[in-house]
Amino acid sequence: MLLDVKDLEVTYGRTRAVRGVSLSVAEGEIVTVLGSNGAGKTSLLRALQGARKPQGGKITFDGRDMTNASPATRLAAGMALVPEGRQIFVSMTVHENLLMGAYLRGEGGLDRDLDAIYERFPNLATRRDMKASVLSGGEQQMLAVGRALISRPRLMMLDEPSLGLSPLFVAKLFALIREINDGGLSILLVEQNTHMALDVAQRGVVLELGREMLSGSAAELAADPSLAEAYLGAA
Amino acid sequence: MSGYWAGLLTLLAINVVFAYGIYLAVAAGQLNLGGAGFQAVGAYAAAWLAFEMEMPLAVTIAASAVVTGVVGYLFAFPILRLKGVYLVLGTYAFAEVVAGVILNSDSLGGAMGMPVPTFIDWQVPVIAAAATALLCFYLMSTRFGLVVRAVHDDDLVADLMGVNVPRIRVIAFGIGAALAGLSGGLYAHAYSFVEIQNFNAALSIYVLLYVLLGGAQTPWGPFAGAAFFTLLPELLRAGLPALTEMLSALLGKTGVISTPDESWRFVILGVVTVLMMVFRPEGLITRAAIERLTHPRRRAKDTAVEVTE
Amino acid sequence: QETIKIGNLVTQSGFLKSVGETAVTAFDIAVGEINAAGGVNGKQIELVQFDTGSDPKQAATGARKLIQDDAVVAILGPFSSGETRVAMTMAERAGTLMIPTAASAPGLTEGAEYTWRLTEDEEKQFGRLLTALTASDIPHATAEIVYVSDEVVANSAGTQLYPAMLAKAGIETGEPIPVQRKSFDMSAQVAGIMQKAPDIVAVAALPDSASKLIKELRRQGFEGRIIGSQIFADPQVTELFGEEGDGTMVVAGFWHGRTEQSEAFNTKFLAEVEARGIHKLGAHHTDAQAYDGVYLLKQLMEAAGTTGDPAQLDEERAALAAQMEGVSFSGIVGDDVCFQGHDAELPGYVIEIKGGEWTKFAEAAADGCE
Amino acid sequence: MSTPILSVENLSISFGGLTVIDDVSFIAPEGGRVALIGPNGAGKTTIFNLLSGVYRQDKGHIRLGGALIDDAPSRARIGLGMARSFQNIRLMPHLSVVENVMLGQHSRADRPGGMWAPLKLFGRSPARDEAEALLADMGLGTWPGQEVATLPYGIRKKIELVRALAARPRLLLLDEPAAGLNGTETAELMAFLDRIAGTGVTLLVVEHDMSLVRSLCDTAVVLNFGRKIYDGPTAEVQKDPQVLEAYLGPRHAGEDAHVA
Amino acid sequence: MLLLQQIVNGLMLGSVYVTVAVAFTLTIGILNFLNFTIPTLFMLAGMVGWGLAYFGLPFGLSGPLPWPLALAIGIAAAILCSLVVERFTFRYLQTKYGDSTEHAIPLVSSLGFLLILENLVRIAYGGDAQRFPGPSGDLTAEFGGLFFRVPQLVSFFIVLALIVGLAWIMRATRIGRGLRAIAENPDAAAILGVETGRVVPMVFLLTGLLCGLAGALFAVNYGEVSPQMGEDIGSKAIAGMVVGGLGSLWGAVAGGIVVGLVEILTVHFFGADAVQVAVWGALLLTLLARPQGLFGHNAIGKGKL
Numbered sequence A: 001m002l003l004d005v006k007d008l009e010v011t012y013g014r015t016r017a018v019r020g021v022s023l024s025v026a027e028g029e030i031v032t033v034l035g036s037n038g039a040g041k042t043s044l045l046r047a048l049q050g051a052r053k054p055q056g057g058k059i060t061f062d063g064r065d066m067t068n069a070s071p072a073t074r075l076a077a078g079m080a081l082v083p084e085g086r087q088i089f090v091s092m093t094v095h096e097n098l099l100m101g102a103y104l105r106g107e108g109g110l111d112r113d114l115d116a117i118y119e120r121f122p123n124l125a126t127r128r129d130m131k132a133s134v135l136s137g138g139e140q141q142m143l144a145v146g147r148a149l150i151s152r153p154r155l156m157m158l159d160e161p162s163l164g165l166s167p168l169f170v171a172k173l174f175a176l177i178r179e180i181n182d183g184g185l186s187i188l189l190v191e192q193n194t195h196m197a198l199d200v201a202q203r204g205v206v207l208e209l210g211r212e213m214l215s216g217s218a219a220e221l222a223a224d225p226s227l228a229e230a231y232l233g234a235a
Numbered sequence B: 001m002s003g004y005w006a007g008l009l010t011l012l013a014i015n016v017v018f019a020y021g022i023y024l025a026v027a028a029g030q031l032n033l034g035g036a037g038f039q040a041v042g043a044y045a046a047a048w049l050a051f052e053m054e055m056p057l058a059v060t061i062a063a064s065a066v067v068t069g070v071v072g073y074l075f076a077f078p079i080l081r082l083k084g085v086y087l088v089l090g091t092y093a094f095a096e097v098v099a100g101v102i103l104n105s106d107s108l109g110g111a112m113g114m115p116v117p118t119f120i121d122w123q124v125p126v127i128a129a130a131a132t133a134l135l136c137f138y139l140m141s142t143r144f145g146l147v148v149r150a151v152h153d154d155d156l157v158a159d160l161m162g163v164n165v166p167r168i169r170v171i172a173f174g175i176g177a178a179l180a181g182l183s184g185g186l187y188a189h190a191y192s193f194v195e196i197q198n199f200n201a202a203l204s205i206y207v208l209l210y211v212l213l214g215g216a217q218t219p220w221g222p223f224a225g226a227a228f229f230t231l232l233p234e235l236l237r238a239g240l241p242a243l244t245e246m247l248s249a250l251l252g253k254t255g256v257i258s259t260p261d262e263s264w265r266f267v268i269l270g271v272v273t274v275l276m277m278v279f280r281p282e283g284l285i286t287r288a289a290i291e292r293l294t295h296p297r298r299r300a301k302d303t304a305v306e307v308t309e
Numbered sequence C: 001q002e003t004i005k006i007g008n009l010v011t012q013s014g015f016l017k018s019v020g021e022t023a024v025t026a027f028d029i030a031v032g033e034i035n036a037a038g039g040v041n042g043k044q045i046e047l048v049q050f051d052t053g054s055d056p057k058q059a060a061t062g063a064r065k066l067i068q069d070d071a072v073v074a075i076l077g078p079f080s081s082g083e084t085r086v087a088m089t090m091a092e093r094a095g096t097l098m099i100p101t102a103a104s105a106p107g108l109t110e111g112a113e114y115t116w117r118l119t120e121d122e123e124k125q126f127g128r129l130l131t132a133l134t135a136s137d138i139p140h141a142t143a144e145i146v147y148v149s150d151e152v153v154a155n156s157a158g159t160q161l162y163p164a165m166l167a168k169a170g171i172e173t174g175e176p177i178p179v180q181r182k183s184f185d186m187s188a189q190v191a192g193i194m195q196k197a198p199d200i201v202a203v204a205a206l207p208d209s210a211s212k213l214i215k216e217l218r219r220q221g222f223e224g225r226i227i228g229s230q231i232f233a234d235p236q237v238t239e240l241f242g243e244e245g246d247g248t249m250v251v252a253g254f255w256h257g258r259t260e261q262s263e264a265f266n267t268k269f270l271a272e273v274e275a276r277g278i279h280k281l282g283a284h285h286t287d288a289q290a291y292d293g294v295y296l297l298k299q300l301m302e303a304a305g306t307t308g309d310p311a312q313l314d315e316e317r318a319a320l321a322a323q324m325e326g327v328s329f330s331g332i333v334g335d336d337v338c339f340q341g342h343d344a345e346l347p348g349y350v351i352e353i354k355g356g357e358w359t360k361f362a363e364a365a366a367d368g369c370e
Numbered sequence D: 001m002s003t004p005i006l007s008v009e010n011l012s013i014s015f016g017g018l019t020v021i022d023d024v025s026f027i028a029p030e031g032g033r034v035a036l037i038g039p040n041g042a043g044k045t046t047i048f049n050l051l052s053g054v055y056r057q058d059k060g061h062i063r064l065g066g067a068l069i070d071d072a073p074s075r076a077r078i079g080l081g082m083a084r085s086f087q088n089i090r091l092m093p094h095l096s097v098v099e100n101v102m103l104g105q106h107s108r109a110d111r112p113g114g115m116w117a118p119l120k121l122f123g124r125s126p127a128r129d130e131a132e133a134l135l136a137d138m139g140l141g142t143w144p145g146q147e148v149a150t151l152p153y154g155i156r157k158k159i160e161l162v163r164a165l166a167a168r169p170r171l172l173l174l175d176e177p178a179a180g181l182n183g184t185e186t187a188e189l190m191a192f193l194d195r196i197a198g199t200g201v202t203l204l205v206v207e208h209d210m211s212l213v214r215s216l217c218d219t220a221v222v223l224n225f226g227r228k229i230y231d232g233p234t235a236e237v238q239k240d241p242q243v244l245e246a247y248l249g250p251r252h253a254g255e256d257a258h259v260a
Numbered sequence E: 001m002l003l004l005q006q007i008v009n010g011l012m013l014g015s016v017y018v019t020v021a022v023a024f025t026l027t028i029g030i031l032n033f034l035n036f037t038i039p040t041l042f043m044l045a046g047m048v049g050w051g052l053a054y055f056g057l058p059f060g061l062s063g064p065l066p067w068p069l070a071l072a073i074g075i076a077a078a079i080l081c082s083l084v085v086e087r088f089t090f091r092y093l094q095t096k097y098g099d100s101t102e103h104a105i106p107l108v109s110s111l112g113f114l115l116i117l118e119n120l121v122r123i124a125y126g127g128d129a130q131r132f133p134g135p136s137g138d139l140t141a142e143f144g145g146l147f148f149r150v151p152q153l154v155s156f157f158i159v160l161a162l163i164v165g166l167a168w169i170m171r172a173t174r175i176g177r178g179l180r181a182i183a184e185n186p187d188a189a190a191i192l193g194v195e196t197g198r199v200v201p202m203v204f205l206l207t208g209l210l211c212g213l214a215g216a217l218f219a220v221n222y223g224e225v226s227p228q229m230g231e232d233i234g235s236k237a238i239a240g241m242v243v244g245g246l247g248s249l250w251g252a253v254a255g256g257i258v259v260g261l262v263e264i265l266t267v268h269f270f271g272a273d274a275v276q277v278a279v280w281g282a283l284l285l286t287l288l289a290r291p292q293g294l295f296g297h298n299a300i301g302k303g304k305l
C-alpha cells in the first residue's frame, strides 16, 4: 500500500472531526472519500498533509511513518494536496503561483511541466502575468490544481477539485484525473460530485460525523441504496 | 481607603477610560497608535480652561472629551482612508505632531507644562471609568456595535450589506477619541499638572497593548487589559523582593540581599506580553470564553456535531 | 513603634534611572550612619522607599501611599522636577514636609508651603561661573547658547537665564539655538555656530546631549570654551566627553575636597555604588544633597522632638514643617546653609575639566538669606 | 408587459485593456428565475460585482424596477432591494451565525430595532428572534451561537444565503449557491429556493450545476468571454450549439445527462 | 557654502536612517510585520559592543576587548536576539481570518521584546550614555571645503551593497517567493513545503545584521552609545520607510535620505523645535496624498469578491 491510515483521530478543542478512520490507497489507485457537510473530509486531508496534528492513529506513506512528519517532509516524499478553498497566493502572479508548486522539487524539467499546465488550462496561459487575485473562481481552482501537479507527487490529494468549475471543465478535470492516474499517480479524491467521483474511482469511503460509515469498491457503493438516498439526491 | 489604593485606583480608572477610547477604534479594525496624542489634547484642553480661563471642573472635564472628540472626528476623515500598517503609522504621526505643536506653543506652557488648579480625588475617575465601561458595553450590544465588528472583519462586504463604512469608522474613532480625551481631562485634574513630555510614544504603545492583550473582541477586554497591566507592576513591586529573597534562600545565600533592579518589572511585563501573544493571541478575554462562561451547556451541545441535520 | 519612618520617593527605573538611582545609595548611607550613631531622639530611623519609575503619576501615588498608609513624618524626594510638580500637590494637601534634593526647575516651589528643596538655583550657579570666567584671561567677548528645548530646566536656562546673564556680564550672544533631547546629530546646529565663530558656547543640557554637542563642536573644529551650569555638572562626564571635553567649565554644588566629611562621603559613596554594580567616578551634587537631606531632616526632628508616634502624627508633621522656617544647616555641601524662600542657598564650585580630570577652577560661598 | 425588476443595458467593463464584459444586455422579469451561466472566466461574477456596485461599468446602464441605479453607491443598492451572496464565502468570521444574519437586516427600512437599540437584552430582541426564525427555517436552527469561522463549507454557504434573505430583497443574486453541496443537499437547496421564489422574489443565479439550473430557472443567459451568446428558455439551452461548444461540452448534447 | 554643508550634513544623517529603514521595510515588505524590536537591536549592538570594550566578557571571563572585536560580538548579539524574536513572534503566527487586527499579533510581541531587551540592557549596563572607545584620530574628510564623516560614508556603501544583494535574492530566488508566500498565507505555504521555521529566520537574520551593523557604525561615528540610542533613529527610520513606500527597498533608501535632509534643513531654517512637526507632518501628508509612498507599494488583502 502506498498510503495507509489507521484509526486516525482529529479534534478541534472539544469537536471530534475525525474519529478513528482507517483507509488505504494502493499504488496507482484512485480512492474517493464522500460524505455530507461537516463529515470531516477536509479535516482528514489536512491531517494527512500535516497541516493539522492528529490526536491519534498512524499514517504510513510508502512504508515510512509520517504521523508526525512536517508537511515539507511529506511533500518531498510525494504527497501533494489541493486544499479546500483553493488557497492560492493572491498577491503573486499566476506564474509565480505555479512556481510555488515547484518550491521543493527544484528546477529540473520545470519548463516542460509548466508548458503542459498552460496547455491544459488555457485560461491560465492568457493570464500568466496577472495577479492571481483577479482570476475568476474557476480559474483560481484551475490554478490550485495546476500548482499541485507541478510538484510531481506520487499521491495527489484533492479536496473538492470540481468546485466552481463549469461542466465542460469538470469533464476535463475528471479526464485529467484519469489521465494522470494512468501515468501511475495515486489519487485520494474528496468530492461532492458523487456520481463522477464514483465513476472515476476504484474504491470509495463514506464518512459520516467523522466515522467511516461505508466502504467498498466504487461499483458497490454506486449501487448502494442508502448512499443513493443520502448523497445522490432525489434525481 | 488607603492612600496607595486611592492613588492606584485613580491611575487604573484613567487607564480604563483611555483603553476604552482606543478599544472603540480597534473594534472597528483601526489600530490607533496615537493614543497619547488624543490624551494630550484632552489634558491640555482641561488644563488650559481650568488655569487660564478659570472654568469650573464640570466644564473642563466635559470640554476635554468634546474638544478631543471633535479633533478625532475631523482627523478621522482623512486618516481613515488608510488601512493596516499605514493607519498605525498615521496615528503615530498624529501623536508626534500634537506633541510637537504643544511643545512649541507658549500659550500652553511649551516645555514648561501647565498647572491645573482643581484637584479631583479617586472618586471622579472611578465614576467616569464605570460610566465609560457601561457606555461601551451598551454601544457594543447595539446594532451599531454589530456593524462596528462587521467593519472590522470585512469592510468590503459590510459596505455591500448597506453599512456606511466610512461613517461607522469615523464615529467609532471619534467617540474613541473623545474617551481618550476624557481620560486626559481626568489626568490633568488628578495630577494637577500637565507636561507634554509625559504624553509620549511609550504611552501610546502601552494603551494599545492594554486593548490588544485584554482582547479586542468584547468590551471586557480593555478593562481586563488595563487592570492587568496597571496592577501587574504593582504586584511585582511587592513580589519581586520577596521572590529574590526566596531564591537566595534556596541557593543558600545569607546576609544582605540587595534589592533587585526595578527594571525587572518591565522585563517581566514584556515577557508576559510575548507569552500572551504565543498562547492567547486574541487577548485575555475572547468572545468564545465568555460564551463558554455564560452558556456552558449550550456550547457543549453545539460542538457535539451529532446535531448536524 | 521602634522606628521613625521617613518617606523616600526615588527613581530606580524608567528613563531617569541613570541619574536617579545613585541618590538611593546616598540616602541609604546617611541613614546607616545616623542609625549606627544611635538614631534620632533615641529611635532608629527608617526610610520607606517607593520607586516612581520616572513617572509623575507613580510619584503622586507614592506620595499618597507614604503619607496616608505608611505614616511617615516627612518625605525626601522625589527626584525630578516633573515628578516633584505632581507629588508636591499631595504633600501640600496633607500638610507634610517634602524635601526634593535634585529638582531644580525655576519657580518649582512658588506658592508652596510644605515643600522645600535642597538644591541651588541655576541662575546663581551660572553667575558664579561667569564671574570666574570674566576674571580670567580666557577669551569671552562673544558667545552662542545651545539648549535642549524639550527639557524643563534646560529650556528655561537656555531661553531665559543664560541670555540675560551673559548680556549682564557684557558678553555678546546670538539667538539661543535649540536641540532636542532625543536627537543625536547636532551637525546642523554646530555648522551654524561655526559660521559665527564665537569665543564661548554655553550649553544647557543633560550630560547625554551635552556630550553629543561637544563632540560635534570639536569635530567641526571649534576651539573656544564650552561652559554650562549645574545641569551637566556630573563628574561622570569626564569619561563620557573624553578628550573632546577638555576645557569645559561647569558649576557644581558639591566639591569632594571641601571638608573631611565631604571627602569621606565621596569615598564611601563610590565604594557603595560599586558594590551595587554601578560604575561612578565621583559623587554628583544631587547625591551629596540627598545625603545632606537626611541629616537636615535629622536636625529638624531633633529640634522638633519628633518621636514618630502614630497617635501624634499630624502634630509632629506640623512641628517638623514649622522647623524649616529660618533653619540653618551644615553638611557636606556647605556650612550654615539657609533657605531663601523655599530654595536652599548653597555654595558653588566652578569646575574645569582639565586633562580628563574634574578640577576646581574657582569657588563661591553660599549667599545669605533675608 | 410590466417593467422588469432588473434590466441590464449594454453593459461593458474592461480592466487594464482586457474587456471582461462586452456590451451585455438582459432583463429579469419580476418574480422570474434567471440563470446566468457560462464557462469559467466568462464574466458572471463580474456582472454581479457591477450590479452590486463593487465595480463601475465603463458603458451601459443598470435599472432596478425601472429606475436607473448607475449612480447609486454600492452600499445603497441592497437597500433598493438587491441582495447577493458571494462565490468565495465572505461571512464575518468573528460574528456568530445569528449575528451574521442580523447584519443582513441592516439595510432594511423596517428592520427590527434601530441603530442604537440593544440587540441582546437578556439574550433576546426582535432582531435576534427574527434572525433565528429565519435560520431555523433553513434547517440551521442548531447553530446560532457558533462563530462561523470553524463551520464546514456547506453550512457557511447556507448561512450566506440566509444573510442575503434577511435583507428581504426583491432581487436575489446568488453566486454558485450549490457549490460544495452534494446531491441531496442540492435538492434541499433547490426546494428552498423554489419556496423563496414562490414568495415573489426574483432570482438571478450563477451556477454550474445544470440539474439545478434546469429545474429551478425558466430562462438562462449564457456568457462567453464577456459576451452574451444565448438568452432564452432554459429548456432550449442545451440545444444551442454555441453553448454546447463553449460551456457544456459534448457530454450534455441531447437529452438528460446527469450532472448531479 | 553653509547651506551646501548643511545639505551634506543632511545626506550624512539620512544615511544613518537608511540602514534602519531598510531593516524595517524588509520585515514589512516580506512578512507584513512592523517589527518594533528593530531600534532595540540597533541599540543592542552598540551597548553590548561598549560593554565588552569597557568591562570585557561577563563573569570575568576576559578583560576589556579591543573595540573592533567587541563590536563584532555586539553585531552577533543583535543577530542572535533577532532570531530569538523570530522564535516567539512569527513562528506562532496563524493568520486565521485575515482580518484587520490579526496582523497586529507579531507587532504586539515585538513591543513586548522592546520592553524586555531595553530593560535588560539597563540592568546590565545602567541607563547612562557611554563614550565608545572607537578609533582615535579625526574621522572627518574634507572635500572641496565640505566636511564628510568617513564612517558614515563607509556604512552607506556597505548598506547599498547589501541592498543590491537583497533585491536580487527577493526577485530571483525561490527563497524570496517562499517568504512572500508565508507572509500571505502560512497555511498554504506549508502545504507547498515552505518551512516557516527555516525560511523566516533568514529575514530576521538579515534584520539583525542590518541593525547590528548600523548600531556598530553609529557607535564608531558618534563615539557614544546609550540604552536610548535607538529611539529617535527608530522613529525617523519608520518615517523614512513610509515616505519611500512600505516594502520597497530602494524606497527606504530614498526615504531615509529625504528624512535626514528634511531634519537638517528644518533645523537650519526654523530650529530644532520645528523638526518634530516637520518630519511627522510630512509623513502624514505623504500618507494622505500618496499612501503607497514615493516608490510603489505592497498590499496584502483578501482579493476580489
Ligand SMILES: Nc1ncnc2c1ncn2[C@@H]1O[C@H](COP(=O)(O)OP(=O)(O)OP(=O)(O)O)[C@@H](O)[C@H]1O
Pocket (backbone or CB within 6 Å): A012, A013, A015, A016, A017, A035, A036, A037, A038, A039, A040, A041, A042, A043, A044, A084, B305, D150, D151, D152, D153, D154, D155, D180
Ligand atoms: N478549525 C476548526 N476549529 C473547530 N472546529 C472545526 C475546525 N475545522 C473544522 N471543524 C469542525 O470539524 C467538523 C468537520 O469539518 P470538515 O471541514 O472536516 O468537514 P467536511 O467534511 O470537509 O465538510 P464540507 O463538505 O462542508 O467541506 C465540523 O463539525 C467543523 O465544524
Ligand SMILES: Nc1ncnc2c1ncn2[C@@H]1O[C@H](COP(=O)(O)OP(=O)(O)OP(=O)(O)O)[C@@H](O)[C@H]1O
Pocket (backbone or CB within 6 Å): A127, A134, A135, A136, A137, A138, A139, A164, A166, D015, D018, D020, D038, D039, D040, D041, D042, D043, D044, D045, D046, D047, D087, E304
Ligand atoms: N479586477 C480585475 N482585473 C482584471 N481582470 C479581472 C478582474 N476581475 C475579473 N477579471 C477577469 O475577468 C474574467 C471574468 O471573471 P469572473 O470572475 O467574472 O468570471 P466568472 O464568470 O465568474 O467565472 P467562474 O465561473 O470561474 O467564477 C476573468 O478571466 C478574470 O481574470
Ligand SMILES: [Mg+2]
Pocket (backbone or CB within 6 Å): A041, A042, A043, A084, D153
Ligand atoms: Mg471540506
Ligand SMILES: [Mg+2]
Pocket (backbone or CB within 6 Å): A136, A137, A138, D044, D045, D046, D087
Ligand atoms: Mg465567478
